[in-house]
Amino acid sequence: MPILEHTGRQGLDVGPGEIVSVLGAPGSGKTELALELAFLKVPSHGEVLLRGINPLAQRRFFQLSSRPHDVTLLVQNAEDQLFARTVYDDVAFGPRHLGVAEDEVERRVIAALEAVGLGVGVRARSPFALSGGERRRVALAGVLAMEPVVLVLDEPTANLDPQARNEFLRFLAPLRGKSAIVWLTDSAREATLADRIYLLQNGMLQPVPAREALLTDWRRLAEAGIELPAVFQLARALDERGLILPPEGTPEAMRQAIINAWCESHAG
Amino acid sequence: MIAIEDATYRYGPGDEPAVRDVSVSVAPGEMVGIVGPNGSGKSTLSRLMKGLIVPEAGRVTVDGRDTRDDALGVRRLVGLVFQNPDSQIVNSVVEDEVAFGPENLGLPASEIRRRVDQALDTVGLRGRERAESHAQSMADKQRIALAAVLAMEPRYLILDEPTAWMEPAKRTHLLERIREWQQETGGGLVVVTHRMDEARACDRLYGMLHGRVDVEGFPDRVLGDAEVRRRLALDVPEAYALAESLRAAGLPVQPGQSVDVLAEELCPS
Amino acid sequence: MLGSTPRFLSYQAGESILHRLDARTKLLGTAVVVADALIASIPAGMAVAYALGLLIGLGAIHLLPALWRTLRPLLVLIALFGVLIVIITPGHALFRVGFIVASRPGLDLAIQLGLQSFLIIYTSSLLTLTTPPLAIAGALDWTLGFLRHLRFPVQDVIAMVAIGLTFVPLLIEETRKVIVAQRARGADLGMNAMLDENAMAALLIPLLLANLRRGEELAESMDARLYGVGERTSLHERHFRRDDLLAATVLAVFTAADVAISFWLHP
Numbered sequence: 001m002p003i004l005e006h007t008g009r010q011g012l013d014v015g016p017g018e019i020v021s022v023l024g025a026p027g028s029g030k031t032e033l034a035l036e037l038a039f040l041k042v043p044s045h046g047e048v049l050l051r052g053i054n055p056l057a058q059r060r061f062f063q064l065s066s067r068p069h070d071v072t073l074l075v076q077n078a079e080d081q082l083f084a085r086t087v088y089d090d091v092a093f094g095p096r097h098l099g100v101a102e103d104e105v106e107r108r109v110i111a112a113l114e115a116v117g118l119g120v121g122v123r124a125r126s127p128f129a130l131s132g133g134e135r136r137r138v139a140l141a142g143v144l145a146m147e148p149v150v151l152v153l154d155e156p157t158a159n160l161d162p163q164a165r166n167e168f169l170r171f172l173a174p175l176r177g178k179s180a181i182v183w184l185t186d187s188a189r190e191a192t193l194a195d196r197i198y199l200l201q202n203g204m205l206q207p208v209p210a211r212e213a214l215l216t217d218w219r220r221l222a223e224a225g226i227e228l229p230a231v232f233q234l235a236r237a238l239d240e241r242g243l244i245l246p247p248e249g250t251p252e253a254m255r256q257a258i259i260n261a262w263c264e265s266h267a268g
Numbered sequence: 269m270i271a272i273e274d275a276t277y278r279y280g281p282g283d284e285p286a287v288r289d290v291s292v293s294v295a296p297g298e299m300v301g302i303v304g305p306n307g308s309g310k311s312t313l314s315r316l317m318k319g320l321i322v323p324e325a326g327r328v329t330v331d332g333r334d335t336r337d338d339a340l341g342v343r344r345l346v347g348l349v350f351q352n353p354d355s356q357i358v359n360s361v362v363e364d365e366v367a368f369g370p371e372n373l374g375l376p377a378s379e380i381r382r383r384v385d386q387a388l389d390t391v392g393l394r395g396r397e398r399a400e401s402h403a404q405s406m407a408d409k410q411r412i413a414l415a416a417v418l419a420m421e422p423r424y425l426i427l428d429e430p431t432a433w434m435e436p437a438k439r440t441h442l443l444e445r446i447r448e449w450q451q452e453t454g455g456g457l458v459v460v461t462h463r464m465d466e467a468r469a470c471d472r473l474y475g476m477l478h479g480r481v482d483v484e485g486f487p488d489r490v491l492g493d494a495e496v497r498r499r500l501a502l503d504v505p506e507a508y509a510l511a512e513s514l515r516a517a518g519l520p521v522q523p524g525q526s527v528d529v530l531a532e533e534l535c536p537s
Numbered sequence: 538m539l540g541s542t543p544r545f546l547s548y549q550a551g552e553s554i555l556h557r558l559d560a561r562t563k564l565l566g567t568a569v570v571v572a573d574a575l576i577a578s579i580p581a582g583m584a585v586a587y588a589l590g591l592l593i594g595l596g597a598i599h600l601l602p603a604l605w606r607t608l609r610p611l612l613v614l615i616a617l618f619g620v621l622i623v624i625i626t627p628g629h630a631l632f633r634v635g636f637i638v639a640s641r642p643g644l645d646l647a648i649q650l651g652l653q654s655f656l657i658i659y660t661s662s663l664l665t666l667t668t669p670p671l672a673i674a675g676a677l678d679w680t681l682g683f684l685r686h687l688r689f690p691v692q693d694v695i696a697m698v699a700i701g702l703t704f705v706p707l708l709i710e711e712t713r714k715v716i717v718a719q720r721a722r723g724a725d726l727g728m729n730a731m732l733d734e735n736a737m738a739a740l741l742i743p744l745l746l747a748n749l750r751r752g753e754e755l756a757e758s759m760d761a762r763l764y765g766v767g768e769r770t771s772l773h774e775r776h777f778r779r780d781d782l783l784a785a786t787v788l789a790v791f792t793a794a795d796v797a798i799s800f801w802l803h804p
Contacts, residue, residue, distance in 0.1 A: 040717055073721035081718040083742035093739065097723040128746070131306075142722060161501070230506035230527055237531030255510065259517045262534055318761060340766065348761050355754035360548050360703045361669045367772035369762035380772045398550050402707060420762060 001052075003180045004071070004150045006037060008046020010204045014150070014180040014196075019172075021191040022184045023208070024200030025225030030184040031076065033200065034154040037182055038073035050150070069098055072148035076155050079135035082127040087113070087138050090127050094146040105145075112141035116171045133164050140171055151175060152182045157190065169193050188215060188226055189251075199224055212249030231255050270294040270317050270346070270424055270456060274326035277312055286312040288479045289326070294424065299450065299457040301467045301487070304476030305501035310460045311351075313476070314426050317458065318348040330424065347422030351429045353409035354402075362404075362412055363388070363397035369420040380419075387415040390445055406433035411442065418449065424456040425449070431466070443469065464502045467491060468524055475500045547706050548669045554596035554780065555663060560672035561679055562781040563664050566593070569788050570660045573795045574653045579645070582799035583652050589791040590656050597667055604662055608655075615654055619647035665702070674699030675771060692769065700755070708748070715743050 002013035014020040024030045035041035036048055039056060047054045055068045072094070075081070084090035091109045100108070113122065116137040122130070127138055136156075143151060151172075157165040175181060183194060191197045192214050198205040201224040208214060208221075215221070218232045228236075231251045235258065239245060245261055248254040272292040278285040287309040294300045294317075302310050315321045316328050319335040319342035328335045330342045350356050359365035363384050370380040388394045391411040396404075401412055410433055417425070427446070431439040443466065450457050459466055467473055468487045475483040475490060477499065483490050491497060497504060511523035511530055521533045550556075555563070570589060577583040594601055626643030633639070664673070674695045684691050716726050719739045726736055759765075 035717065038721055040720060067720070069723050072723070075714070075718040075721060078718065080747060081715055081739075081743050083739050093724070093735075094722045097725070146723060162503075230510045233507075233527040234510065234530055237528055238535055241531060241535040241537055243535050255513065258534075259514065259519065262519055320757060320761060340763070343761065343763055350754065350758060352754065354707070355751050356758040358700050358703060358755055358759060359669075359671055361550070361671070364669065364671055364772065368759075368764075371769050371771060372763045372766060374767050374770050377770065377772060377774045380770065384772065400548070400550055402703070416762065 003051060004037065004182070005049045005052075006033075006043070006046060006205075007049065008043050009033070010206065011046075012037075012182075012198055012205050014182055016149070016180050017177045018196065019176075019181045019183060019194040021194035021197045022182065022200050022205070023188065023191040023197055023214075023221075023224075023226060024184065024186060025227075026186050028186075028200050028225065029203055030186070030200060031154055034073060034075075034152050034182075034184050037150075037152050038071050039067040040073065069146075070149040071152070072143045072146050072150070073152045074140060074143050074154065074156055076158055077136075078139035078156075079132055082135055082138060085126060086124050087118070087127050087130070088123045090138060091141045091145050094142050098146060108145040108147065109141070111174065112145040113138075115144055115174045116141045117167075133160060136160065137171065144171075144174055147175075148179055150180045150182070152184070154184050155186065156183070157185070157187075165190075186226065188221060188228055199226075201225075214249065215251075215254070216247040216249045231258070234258065269296070270328075270330050270458075272313070272316060272323075272326070272328045275316060275323035275328060276325040277316060277321060277323045279312075285479055287316070287323075287476075290476075290479070290481055291326075292317075292474055292481070294456045294458055296423070296456045297450065297454050298472065299447070299459065299470045301470030301473045302458060302460045302476060303462060303467050303473060303500050303502055304482070305462075307478075308476035308500075309479040310476055311428060312479075314348055314428055314458070314460060317424070317426055318346045319343050320348075344420070345423045346426065347417040347420055347424065348426045349410075349414050349417050349428060349430060351432060353406065353413045353433075356413045356416070357401050357409060360400055360402060361397075362393065362399050362401050365401050365412055366415045366419050369416055373420070383419040383421065384415075387419040390418055390449055391415045392441070392445065407435070407438050410434065414442075421453075422455065423453075424458070426458040426460070428460045429462070430459065431461075431463070462501060462503050464491060464497070464504045464508060465524065467502065547665070549600065549666055551597070551599070551667065553599065553667065555593070555667040556597065557780060558596075558667075558784055559775060559777055559781050560668050560676040561775065562777070562784050563668055564673060564676040564680065566784060566788055567660050567664045569792060571657050573792055574656045576799055577653075577795055578799035579649055579652070581802070582795050583649075585791055585795045585798060586656060587652075589788070589795075590660060592787065592791075593660065593663060597663060600663070600666055604659070604666065608659060608662065611658060612655070615651045619651050622647040622650065670699045670702035672773075673702070675775070679775070693765075696764075708744075711747065712740075712744060715740055 002015045005013040012020070012022070022030060022033065032041065036043045039048065042056060047057070050068055050071065082090050084093060088109055091112055092105050095105045095108050118134065118137055118141065127135055130138065140156070157168050160168070172181065183190070185191055192211050195210060197208050197210050197214055199208045199221070209217060215228070215232060218228055218236065222228060222236065229251045231254045235245050235254055238258065243261055243265065245257050248257050270293065272290060274289050274291055276285050276288050290309070290313065292313065302313060304310050312321070316323060316335070317330070319328070319330070319339040322336050322339070330345050333341045335342050357365050359368060366384045366387050367380050370383050384397070385394070388397065391414050393408065393411055393415060401409065404412065410430065414427070414430065430446070431442055434442065446457065449455070459470060461467055468491060470487055473484065473487050473490045474481055475496065482500070483496055491502070507525070507527050507530065508523050511521045511525065514521050515523065519534060521530050570586070570593070573586045573589060574583070577586045623639050623643040624637055626640050626646055628640040628642035631639045631641050631644060677695050677698070678691060681691050720726055724736055724739050726740060
């Protein structure tokens with residue numbers, strides 16, 4: 001039974017413990033979709049259901065704050081929204097607003113900071129004394145500490161250096177298997193980390209094969225404006241020149257396939 | 269010639285020096301690259317060269333003028349385009365933004381017009397004179413910021429991550445235009461970047477680490493070492509790494525080309 | 538919740554008659570319309586002032602629908618204030634509802650203030666919609682130029698105002714983003730948030746910091762381009778053209794009519 005469901009845009013659903021990825025080219029409207037899924041924007045088509053009910057439909061006139069607190073969104077460049085005097089207070093902001101008791105808040109903050117790899121010493125420091133990458137981790141800790149039932153991530157690794165990007169999935173460890181996670185990205189590589197993938201094109205969602213199988217359909221991805229790993233771009237260029245390549249799913253396998261195909265065609 | 273000699277600078281009294289005993293030179297007609305991880309002192313170097321800040325030890329001279337004595341003269345000679353266009357554009361109309369510098373110089377309107385048109389031509393934004401500057405894409409805003417500096421007709425041009433917000437096609441295009449500018453004016457060019465393909469295009473490179481010059485020399489030599497590349501946090505474009513690995517497997521490809529050129533090398537049509 | 542950016546302070550490029558007028562004409566014209574509104578008698582004088590406003594609006598006719606949409610909510614506000622004024626102004630009673638007395642002088646005042654406010658806001662909006670902030674700054678500079686002889690830093694103050702105006706749309710966008718981000722974390726940023734210092738901190742601190750940093754960087758960029766080194770010139774040579782003469786004539790005529798009607802025909 002999916003816990004979050006979008007009935008418009010040809011549909012999206014995500015169940016507890018799942019990671020679903022939405023893959024879309026820059027400018028395809030990922031942020032707008034993220035806001036709809038987090039009940040911060042009313043969808044223009046269809047509705048978003050939490051446990052089968054649309055919480056916004058019950059909204060009384062003038063009341064902005066009835067959005068469900070079970071659903072949290074990590075916005076793009078979230079590090080820009082830190083404001084508290086200490087890292088601890090900033091991470092505690094979310095859970096405190098949920099009305100959680102102070103000792104439970106403390107437990108959650110410590111656990112969240114640990115999960116994102118920030119040590120004990122960081123707690124009392126000002127968030128502004130940290131580097132950009134560290135601040136983003138503080139922002140992530142802030143949403144982890146809310147222990148949301150559904151977590152939506154809007155391009156969480158944008159503008160991070162390659163190493164930080166690769167580590168990101170690790171930081172979500174405390175929620176894996178429990179919360180439902182929707183990860184919006186423009187990177188095909190990141191999308192393959194999810195259990196299921198939707199392709200976002202012209203505002204519409206289309207399920208596509210997950211994990212390794214995603215890249216075998218690289219032609220469709222290229223059409224949707226997704227920037228492919230260089231090796232697949234090369235495969236496409238070689239394809240146009242008549243070099244026949246098998247449909248591989250991972251960059252390594254594709255690279256090997258290119259080497260094999262070339263060597264074969266030049267054998268002798 | 270821009271000459272930085274043994275310069276040291278720190279931003280605040282108790283801080284670690286942002287640059288320490290650094291010596292860098294840029295001659296007219298040269299394209300010099302400055303690479304290094306965040307916090308290595310690249311931006312500080314740009315500011316020193318432009319005369320916005322003055323070293324506490326050592327000195328910076330541009331065509332013989334010391335930035336301590338003649339900061340104004342230096343600022344006329346050196347143009348600096350910062351990294352974030354949103355923090356540079358003060359004017360809501362494109363041509364007014366590009367005209368801002370020449371207007372400050374007190375030039376007559378006809379001369380300002382000439383410079384604005386030429387600058388917009390160089391960056392390829394002719395036709396958008398009356399557009400709203402803040403409504404343009406990040407890539408175009410970066411071009412506007414560049415045009416605004418070009419309109420001051422500097423002798424030396426420092427570009428801090430000039431193509432940060434651009435996609436590949438626009439990137440190559442802009443770099444070509446900048447090279448053309450250099451050929452036409454004979455000016456000196458400094459490019460601060462973390463992209464390896466841009467570093468490779470330079471005549472000479474300085475690699476910064478923790479405020480000091482870690483390596484310097486010709487790109488082929490400096491960038492050939494994978495350990496150096498890693499240390500300087502250089503962003504190796506995927507196509508480059510791919511070409512290197514294909515070459516290691518015996519395929520006849522040259523790293524440093526676009527994917528289409530690689531395909532051409534493998535399957536000549 | 539997230540609508541489009543309100544545009545009543547933003548310049549929109551265009552080729553209308555109003556766009557082509559010299560900024561100085563428009564600035565002084567706005568001041569004249571404001572004066573006309575303030576001296577106008579009800580109803581004839583005000584009718585003249587509104588006729589002038591309408592005529593001006595015809596000079597940028599394609600902007601009127603969008604402008605109307607933006608100004609509509611203001612009418613509600615003006616009406617609310619009007620009701621308040623009607624009730625609290627003492628004087629000859631028109632009617633009573635319980636112990637609330639609607640007075641005749643109150644009604645007169647409410648109508649007058651309402652009509653004046655709306656015309657002033659409408660005209661100022663037309664000014665900012667058709668004139669780039671720096672052109673307004675240039676016009677202010679010219680108008681207040683005489684203050685320079687009194688050692689008043691006219692140019693700097695005006696540059697600050699102009700740059701501030703230029704950045705209003707960006708600031709509005711940024712505010713929206715911060716509100717979304719904090720609400721996504723469960724913060725309640727509705728109307729009652731203004732009383733909650735934590736909520737306000739969550740909103741104001743990121744904005745303040747981002748803009749302080751931006752201010753520094755902008756200042757550096759202006760210094761780098763030698764702002765303040767000497768006398769500034771302008772790309773656009775400011776000429777008063779035929780259209781400006783026409784506009785000045787129209788303003789003069791309507792103002793004369795307004796004055797005549799308000800002071801001599803309705804003493």
